[in-house]
Structures are given as structure tokens and as C-alpha cells.
Amino acid sequence: MKEIRFEHVYKSYGKTEVVTDLNLTIQKGERLILLGPSGCGKSTTLRMIAGLEDVSSGAIYMDQQKVNHLPSGKRNVAMVFQNYALYPHMNVIDNITYGLRVQKVPADEIKRRTEAALDMLQLKEYKDRLPKDLSGGQRQRVALARAVVKQGDYFLLDEPLSNLDAQLRVSARKELVKIHEMYKQTLVYVTHDQVEAMTVADRIALMYKGKLQMVDTPDNVYHRPANIFTATFIGSPPMNVFNVDVQPDSIRFTSQTLKLSPEWSQHIQQTGEKDLAFGIRPEHIDLSKIPTPNSLKGHIKFVENHGNHYGVYMDIEGNEWIAMSESKRWLPHETVYIKPRADKIHMFNQQTTDSIGYPKSLNNGE
């Protein structure tokens, strides 16, 4: 239950740099999700905490102590691996207790912790089985039980749910949060699944190409993305982002213009930014078949059925826009008028791709 701190951490394999200048503090007892596309360095970051990878330069502190050269076994870290890493020749109970027995934890203590874990994860009836005789979900729970009984200060999970089917993933996710609420270890969880990240995280650390993009609460990552990558990576379908020309109180796409709210035009003026990219989430666009004031005209290319809503793909002056609608009355080739909700727009600097911030009156996210 202690904090983890990265200070200017770099990791490279030969000439390939996988993690670049990472500065991050993981608060004690929080659930931090390391999120990002594959190859972004998130797993490497996790493995550096575990001591399974060396740090090329910089320092990692755990509980205020520099741990760059501390062996894995001394870091008091429990970890759940993507493929569970169960010992295939040991039954469930041996798998769970092996580490404790090696560490010479007293037998009655082992028994107490194991019983509790078996109960909590509903593994009692499987305790004599070998891993190969268990289903994927059961194996995942055994891996979880093995990490739980260790009662380490740090709890690391490397894509722990990626081998489960969709339903199981939802229930396993809930279980995981429940377990963490009980033990309150410092939890670091690697995933590429944004739904998992949003549902599990206290805070999300988003990585891309070895660089940390944004660290904040799920709400802020979603509603106040720090840059274009964050804005387009989080949310499905992704945010619409297009370069625009800024005029005093409006923005111009190729030929059509959109009037800005007074708050936004004032904010843009204050920041003095000129070359901007405009962003709007698909669910924040209103569609209409007839012209409405302050809307853009385009036509529908195709419509995707998502079950509870429809994804409407549109062509507006050669750009592809996506909007979400609950109505099924949108048909391909029809003309459509779209109206982004004025208080839901985002603005980014074209060069740096960083957000230019939001008008003060809107500053509380939702």
C-alpha cells in the first residue's frame, strides 16, 4: 500500500526506445490503468515495476526507496500475468500456496489466507484440479487467488482479462474491483481495452509510442483529453477531428463555417492560437434532415448498426464524419445537416496536437 514513482525513466532494447522519459507517480492504494495500443510500452513499464526488466536510465522509487537494482523477489509485488503463468504440474491449491511455502509463511497463516481466497473466488470445488482441467475463467481466478494470498503492497496485472470471453470479462472486472476495495494495494493494471480502463480505473495513464500522453481520471480523459491522440484513442467510434480556420467568432471548414459560442470564441481569442483542429465526439452531434441554423451540410455514406444505437458515417466536404443516433431513419445517400453541440466541442493546436483548454465556464467536465 505504498506509492510508486517514475523519474525520467527510459527503457530501450539496443537502439529501439520503448519507454521515453516517463515521469509518473502512482498513489498508494489507487487503481492506475496503463492504457495504450499494443507496442506503446505499457507492459514494459509494468515489468519494470516488477523488476523483470532493467531500467535503462532514470529511477523508479517504491515507497520512497530507489529500486532500480532490487531483485523482483524483494519488491513485495504480486502479479497476474496475461497467460496466468500457473504452474502446470501443480494443482490449484499448490499453485496458490507455493510462493507462500517458499517464503516460509507459517502453515496456519497460509491456510487462513488460502481459504479466504478460495471462498472469495469460488474455487473451493476445484482446489485439487490441475490447471489444464480448468476453464479459462477458472484459471484466471486461480491466478488472481495466487496474487491475492501474497498480500503484497503492490498488485500488478498484465492484460489479465484479455483471454476471456466478453461476458466473463465483465464479471471478472467487477470481481477485481471488489478484491481491490478489500485489500487496497497499489494497483497497476495494463490493458489496451478502453472499456476496461474506464470501468476499473481511479486514474488512467495513457501511453503511445513510449510516451505518456495523459494521466487523469476516466472522466477527464474522456471529456477533457489533453491532446489529439487521447481524444481519438478513447471513445468508440472515435472523435471527429478536423483542421479548421479560425475566424473571430466562427470556425471555417473547407467552405462551410460554424458559429462558435461566445465562451469559446473568447477562449480562443485569449489563447491567441491560430491553426486549430476542431474535435467533436460522435455522440455530441445532432442530425437533421432539414436545414437548421448553424449546421453543416453533407450526405450519408453508410450506417452501422451497433444494437443500441446507429453509427452514421457522413461525407462533409470530402471529410468523413461519424455521428451516433438512436434513430434508424438515417439512410445512405440522403442529405443531412449536422450540428455539433456548442458546449461539447474540443480544440487542439494543429502543430503540437495539444488541447488549448476549455472556456472557464465549462471547466468542470460533465
Place this chain on the structure above:
Amino acid sequence: MQAAKPAKIKFTADHWKAYGLLIPSLIIFILFMFWPFMYTIYLSFFDWNMVKPTKEFVGLQNYKEVLTDPTTYKVFGNTLLYIGLLLIINLIIPYILAFVLDIVLKRFNHLYKGAIFLPSVISLVVGSILFTWLLNPVSGPAAIILGWFGIDMPIWSKLDGWVIVVLSLITSWKVFGYNFIVLYASVNGISREVIEAARLDGVPLWKIFFHLVLPMSSATGIYVFIITIVQGLQYVFTPIKVITQGGPNYASSNAIYHAYHEAFVLYRTGHSAALSILTMAIFILLLILEFKFVERGIHYEN
């Protein structure tokens, strides 16, 4: 009547094709394995010297002779010693080395792997001659180096015990690399995550070896165990033949070389055949014991 009969297996074109493909190896098997085996059993009941036109039936006389001959026991004792030494050199050491190279060491692994495997590709006859020169107790480089430290190299080819140790070492020079590569592949096949999970729990390396690596690679381990015994004894034949011809006074002979010696040097085919059959019986017994007691503890991935 007709309907009650179980369906007779019909020979379709597929069956013929299958047998057609089997025949070449069947012929080889029958000609070089099955037939000599039957013929050996047959010969073990006769007194014959390979050239006499007639074979004299002697019943179990050959077996009686083999079992009362003190040389037989000496040779079987030697065989056991060979097996013990070969298991240490060609199973235990390469097993540990495979573990060290794969899991403990981080650098120069490729170099070590190559260097260790290389001798396996060289003929054992060449190796034997090379080693008689290297280990020549008077003029060989090993003797000279030992001389610097004031140690006299034993005249190993003339000493009981020593001769077996040296011949085992020479044989190992050939077998070691192959066994190492096979064991290395098996150790290497163990999921890294499993080893990492143990490292996170602070499991010391020797426990990782005995508790995880050994059981998880045991299927290959038992294979190497058996081929080390069987193949090792056959490979030993070459250096025995090249260097000592079983001497001095049978001190370096093993069961297999002795059978050869009886048949093709002394021309006592009956005696040799009986010895071969007894040797085989012992090995079959060992295999049965292995299946009964060891196989149970072996972990197979599927």
C-alpha cells in the same frame, strides 16, 4: 446370419496404399531387427563357431556357462559403472547447464550453445584417436600440464576403474552436445511467465530448478535418461574397440562389447548370443520398472 456378422474389414485402395507405404520400413525392420533377434535366440541354444557346417544343440548349457563365468559379472559391473558415469556426465550436467544457460545467464548464450553442441557432429572414431593422443599418460598435453604441478598422470588404459572413467569421458564428448541441445530446447519451452511468477515470489534459483523446471521438462528428461543409458552403452563400444579392446583383463569391457568379443573374436557364438539375450532381459526389466515407477511422476503438457 449375414446381418448378425460384424462388418468385415474391407481392403480398400486406401488400405493398400497405407501398407505400400509401410512396407519399406517393415522390410528393414524385419531384416535388421526382428530376424537377427530371432536368430540370436536360436543361436543361444547351440554350440557353434561360425564356420563349422553343423550347429550342435546344447539346450541351456550356454546360459549356464554365461551365468557361472566370473567375467560376466565383471562385465555387468562395468556396465553399471558406465551407466552411472554416463548419467552423471550426459544427463545431470547438461540438464543443469541447460537451465543455467537458458534462465540464469543473460549473455553469450549463443556462443555457449554452439560450442557445446559442436563435438556431436564429429565421428567418435576420430574423437577416440584424438583423445588417446591428448590423454597419453607420458607424452600427451594433459600429462604435460599435470606434470607442471608435479602430478603423475595415471596410466589409465592399464588401470581398473580409471579406464572406464576415461572411456566414459570420451564417449560423453560425443553424446553431451546432443543431450544438451535436447534438454535446452525443453527448458527453453517452459513459459517465461511461469519462471517470472516464481521470481516475483522470491523463489531461489535452485528451487526454480527442482520445483518448476525439472518437473515441467521431465518428459524430455526421461527421454534423455533412457537414450543416455541405451545409446551411451552403444557409443562406448567405439572407444573400447579403438582404444582398449575391452582390456586390461576385461576391465573396460561392457555387456555389449563383451557380446561382440565372444562372437567375433573368440567365435563362441552360443555364449555371445546367451549373453546378449540376458542383457536384453535386464534392459527390458529396467524399462518396465521405469514405466511403472518413474513415468507416473512425469508431467506431459497435454
